[in-house]
Amino acid sequence: MNTEHFERVLLRRQSELRKEMAAFQGEARQSPADVEDPIDEATSSQGKASALQENTLAADALRQVDEALQRISEGTYGHCVDCGREIEPARLKAVPWTPYCLRDQQKHDAENPPTGSLTL
């Protein structure tokens, strides 16, 4: 299997996600003590909570990308980590960091429904 294309896609995604996370961490570090108005304060802590949530999603996505790159270097990329079968090419193209074939993805989704993550 030619993984060069996927490696390029994954490396690009990895650097995007790292940038996103650095930006979120910058937002989360802003001190609420700077805000005097109680209404502004509420808005600000809401923004902080959603930034943290997005940061968690980005961290999850980054972990998947890291693991996919790891599989490329081990030569197991493109095979489902559960059943070992080849992952459907269209699925890999749409979600290059997926560790599962469609059938196993559905199994995992049924166990714990995805929260805004991209599934095919």
Ligand SMILES: [Zn+2]
């Ligand atoms: Zn599978």
